[in-house]
Amino acid sequence: MKAPDSLKAHPLFRDWIDLSQQGLVVIHSGKAEIGQGIHFALSSIVGGILEVPLDWINVRGPDTDEGPNEGLTAGSLSVQQGGTALAYVADNLKTCLLEAASQHLAVPVSELSCRDGVIKTSDGRKISYWELSDEVSDVKVGECLQSWADLETHDNRPERRAEIDAIVRGNTHFLHDLVWPDMLHARVVRPRNILSHLVTLDVDAITVLPGVIHVEVDGDFIGVITEQEDQAINAALAIQKEAIWESFRKTGDVTVHPQDYIGAPAESEWVTAQPEAEPLEQSWTQSATYSRPFIAHASIGPSCAVAVQGERLTVWSHSQGVYLLRKEIARVLNMSESDVRVIHSPGAGAYGHNGADDCAMDAAVLARACPGKPIRVQWTREDEFLHEPYGSAMQVRLKASLGGDGRITHWLHDVWSHRHSRRPGHDSGVGLLAARQIDPGLPAAEPPDVPMPNGGIARNAIPIYGIDDVMVRKHLLATAPVRTSSLRSLGAYGNIFAIESFMDELAEDAGTDPIEFRLRHLGDARARMALEDVMEISGWESRRSDRSDFKGDIARGTGVALARYKGSGCYVAVVCEVEAGQTIKLCHVWASVDVGRVISPDGVRAQIEGGIIQSASWTLKERVLVEDDGSQVFGWEDYPTLPFSEIPQIDISILERNDLPPVGAGEGAQGPTSAAIANALYSALGVRVRHLPLTPDEVTRAMQ
Amino acid sequence: MQFVVNNEEVTTNAAESTPLLYVLRNELGLRAVKYGCGTGHCGACTVLVDGRPENSCEFLVSLVEGCRVTTLEGLSNVELHPVQQAFIEEQAAQCGYCTTGLIMRLVSLLDTTPRPLIAEVHSALDRHLCRCGSHSRVLKVVDRLFSAELGGVTTSS
Numbered sequence: 001m002k003a004p005d006s007l008k009a010h011p012l013f014r015d016w017i018d019l020s021q022q023g024l025v026v027i028h029s030g031k032a033e034i035g036q037g038i039h040f041a042l043s044s045i046v047g048g049i050l051e052v053p054l055d056w057i058n059v060r061g062p063d064t065d066e067g068p069n070e071g072l073t074a075g076s077l078s079v080q081q082g083g084t085a086l087a088y089v090a091d092n093l094k095t096c097l098l099e100a101a102s103q104h105l106a107v108p109v110s111e112l113s114c115r116d117g118v119i120k121t122s123d124g125r126k127i128s129y130w131e132l133s134d135e136v137s138d139v140k141v142g143e144c145l146q147s148w149a150d151l152e153t154h155d156n157r158p159e160r161r162a163e164i165d166a167i168v169r170g171n172t173h174f175l176h177d178l179v180w181p182d183m184l185h186a187r188v189v190r191p192r193n194i195l196s197h198l199v200t201l202d203v204d205a206i207t208v209l210p211g212v213i214h215v216e217v218d219g220d221f222i223g224v225i226t227e228q229e230d231q232a233i234n235a236a237l238a239i240q241k242e243a244i245w246e247s248f249r250k251t252g253d254v255t256v257h258p259q260d261y262i263g264a265p266a267e268s269e270w271v272t273a274q275p276e277a278e279p280l281e282q283s284w285t286q287s288a289t290y291s292r293p294f295i296a297h298a299s300i301g302p303s304c305a306v307a308v309q310g311e312r313l314t315v316w317s318h319s320q321g322v323y324l325l326r327k328e329i330a331r332v333l334n335m336s337e338s339d340v341r342v343i344h345s346p347g348a349g350a351y352g353h354n355g356a357d358d359c360a361m362d363a364a365v366l367a368r369a370c371p372g373k374p375i376r377v378q379w380t381r382e383d384e385f386l387h388e389p390y391g392s393a394m395q396v397r398l399k400a401s402l403g404g405d406g407r408i409t410h411w412l413h414d415v416w417s418h419r420h421s422r423r424p425g426h427d428s429g430v431g432l433l434a435a436r437q438i439d440p441g442l443p444a445a446e447p448p449d450v451p452m453p454n455g456g457i458a459r460n461a462i463p464i465y466g467i468d469d470v471m472v473r474k475h476l477l478a479t480a481p482v483r484t485s486s487l488r489s490l491g492a493y494g495n496i497f498a499i500e501s502f503m504d505e506l507a508e509d510a511g512t513d514p515i516e517f518r519l520r521h522l523g524d525a526r527a528r529m530a531l532e533d534v535m536e537i538s539g540w541e542s543r544r545s546d547r548s549d550f551k552g553d554i555a556r557g558t559g560v561a562l563a564r565y566k567g568s569g570c571y572v573a574v575v576c577e578v579e580a581g582q583t584i585k586l587c588h589v590w591a592s593v594d595v596g597r598v599i600s601p602d603g604v605r606a607q608i609e610g611g612i613i614q615s616a617s618w619t620l621k622e623r624v625l626v627e628d629d630g631s632q633v634f635g636w637e638d639y640p641t642l643p644f645s646e647i648p649q650i651d652i653s654i655l656e657r658n659d660l661p662p663v664g665a666g667e668g669a670q671g672p673t674s675a676a677i678a679n680a681l682y683s684a685l686g687v688r689v690r691h692l693p694l695t696p697d698e699v700t701r702a703m704q
Numbered sequence: 705m706q707f708v709v710n711n712e713e714v715t716t717n718a719a720e721s722t723p724l725l726y727v728l729r730n731e732l733g734l735r736a737v738k739y740g741c742g743t744g745h746c747g748a749c750t751v752l753v754d755g756r757p758e759n760s761c762e763f764l765v766s767l768v769e770g771c772r773v774t775t776l777e778g779l780s781n782v783e784l785h786p787v788q789q790a791f792i793e794e795q796a797a798q799c800g801y802c803t804t805g806l807i808m809r810l811v812s813l814l815d816t817t818p819r820p821l822i823a824e825v826h827s828a829l830d831r832h833l834c835r836c837g838s839h840s841r842v843l844k845v846v847d848r849l850f851s852a853e854l855g856g857v858t859t860s861s
Contacts, residue, residue, distance in 0.1 A: 643826075650840050
């Protein structure tokens with residue numbers, strides 16, 4: 001098995017696993033706990049291999065001063081990359097510990113046994129991992145690793161995440177809850193549209209307010225630092241009243257509605273090989289256009305950060321990428337990167353690039369203005385809704401030719417979108433809000449789209465099906481009405497919604513059952529297995545046959561969808577059942593999932609359940625309404641999500657493939673869930689809704 | 705102002721218009737209660753005031769004078785409250801930021817409505833938002849708490 005690249009930069013055992021404290025195994029991971037349970041999964045891997053109980057293991061998250069740099073916590077790669085690295089380290093560490101023990105105890109390794117951190121001879125002599133710690137910590141991690149199939153990674157005890165225990169007991173877990181001596185509170189006040197310039201603010205009127213220690217005005221950036229948090233809130237409200245901003249002027253033509261994207265100025269590029277000639281219109285027998293709106297991350301806890309300027313600048317953030325954040329902070333504040341330390345501390349659930357990094361930049365700017373004291377910046381719900389980088393709206397146009405034998409012969413996928421990645425630290429400029437607001441404003445970064453095979457705009461745009469002639473083209477729109485960046489699954493959500501809806505439309509044109517039609521085009525054995533499994537657990541055939549069962553004004557329908565995330569990640573096949581009448585009710589969801597080796601069965605289940613529910617919420621409810629002057633969403637009242645009373649029953653089947661390397665489960669459900677709901681809605685009502693979200697209004701529009 | 709928090713008398717000099725949330729978190733150090741939206745939409749800040757669930761982000765401290773306030777920290781000493789235990793058993797959280805509010809809501813429901821109708825469960829939980837999608841596990845917590853001997857959750861609404 002190939003060693004991950006992160007091991008080259010961090011080659012020593014002590015970079016990853018620290019045995020210096022008796023009875024404790026401290027893991028240093030470059031992957032952040034963002035609510036997905038990754039630290040439990042990593043503990044399972046290390047605990048299983050080293051044969052120590054999981055409650056002896058402590059996982060430290062990303063810190064630019066300590067532990068490995070494993071890049072971003074993103075892309076459903078934390079088990080695949082971080083887990084593989086730690087499996088490598090732990091397996092080699094165990095070998096190294098056994099060899100050291102063999103020397104001490106003068107017994108060959110083959111005669112040693114190992115349990116709970118103690119290595120024993122058959123005659124009862126023993127030595128512990130911790131006694132051997134000094135001898136192994138500076139040793140370079142070896143080159144070999146058994147296959148995943150031979151590694152013990154978990155036992156059969158119930159899976160209990162340490163974070164859940166802490167939260168339920170009221171112990172400190174979140175960055176939001178940390179308190180430093182002398183900590184001061186801060187708020188940042190922004191114009192509704194980030195491009196508006198500050199005309200004037202009467203700073204003296206703010207300075208005299210109770211508890212105000214400093215008002216920082218730098219270019220278009222305004223922040224206030226106070227002794228107490230409620231004083232910061234009051235001062236921020238006063239600033240909102242006092243500050244005069246230039247009214248926002250449109251800088252050019254910006255297309256704000258995704259159903260109008262086709263034809264808008266864009267940079268176009270073939271994702272598949274460029275065809276010799278432009279595909280001829282008459283060769284297509286079917287065509288349809290789909291769209292998704294801007295979607296907010298809307299983490300339940302608005303962003304928070306703490307920063308202190310001492311000899312160095314230290315920032316605590318719930319960012320998914322502490323190194324990139326450090327790079328941008330250092331650049332903006334004209335510091336050397338070595339003078340900035342960024343430490344990850346958990347925030348509320350992160351589903352991509354939300355306001356965390358912006359808030360950290362705010363704290364850094366304010367800490368520089370008020371050295372020596374930890375400055376805590378708390379964003380409001382409105383800050384988050386107005387200013388977080390949204391998941392991009394998209395429009396997808398699909399064309400296909402269906403042969404007389406009911407097989408697709410040609411396929412053309414065109415996708416229009418804004419960027420799906422605008423993380424901080426890009427060389428082309430700055431991306432964070434404060435970085436763009438302070439004087440002198442640095443140019444905004446224009447990072448390229450995420451390249452294939454993972455892709456950003458074109459993630460999952462290449463269909464999983466065996467079609468002779470597949471053409472895929474992406475169009476990066478020239479202007480955007482709001483800032484966009486990565487949201488769970490990036491472009492895959494929109495592309496899979498379109499492809500899997502279109503497959504249903506084609507199946508109907510071919511007069512074939514949608515699963516049968518997919519299987520006809522599917523050579524990938526694991527995909528076939530997932531589809532056949534979901535067919536079985538959902539009782540597909542009998543459900544389809546009674547789809548015409550109307551209960552009064554309510555029609556019931558069942559739909560299916562399938563994808564392999566990124567073309568290289570997990571397989572997820574989903575069946576949804578909906579009841580549609582005046583309202584649309586998602587009643588039941590079945591999912592069959594193949595993540596290869598299953599590290600944490602309950603973790604996979606939780607990620608798929610959560611992915612299904614979040615995707616159902618996006619699909620049925622969510623839209624960031626955008627106009628020329630930006631987002632129109634200020635609070636939850638403007639942004640309905642799926643409530644508890646509408647949560648479907650969910651049944652998940654995990655297809656264990658423990659002979660294969662593990663891949664992540666975090667983003668696999670987003671795409672298939674959306675299309676399975678749309679397909680179920682069609683099966684219920686006979687109405688094809690191609691524009692998200694699938695609200696009753698959108699159904700009415702589709703009927704017209 | 706004087707009131708009782710988790711069975712202890714407390715006094716605060718906070719301005720009357722201060723939301724209870726900030727007194728609990730910053731003055732009394734009870735940081736299990738969370739700031740979520742400040743407008744009473746998400747439920748992350750739920751605490752019990754004289755046993756009733758309230759959004760502490762909107763509940764002015766002047767209104768709790770003489771009341772008994774319970775936060776998550778006051779639910780248990782050594783033994784966990786059955787609601788807390790059920791959240792652990794079901795691993796009913798992902799990021800866990802909404803968890804405190806949900807626990808307080810279900811503590812109140814268990815106290816006041818031991819045999820709730822499904823509509824009552826929904827109306828209680830719909831005051832809470834969760835973004836990670838831990839909902840189906842929270843609903844399993846409800847199933848576990850309102851167990852057969854209590855009559856369970858009644859599905860007729």
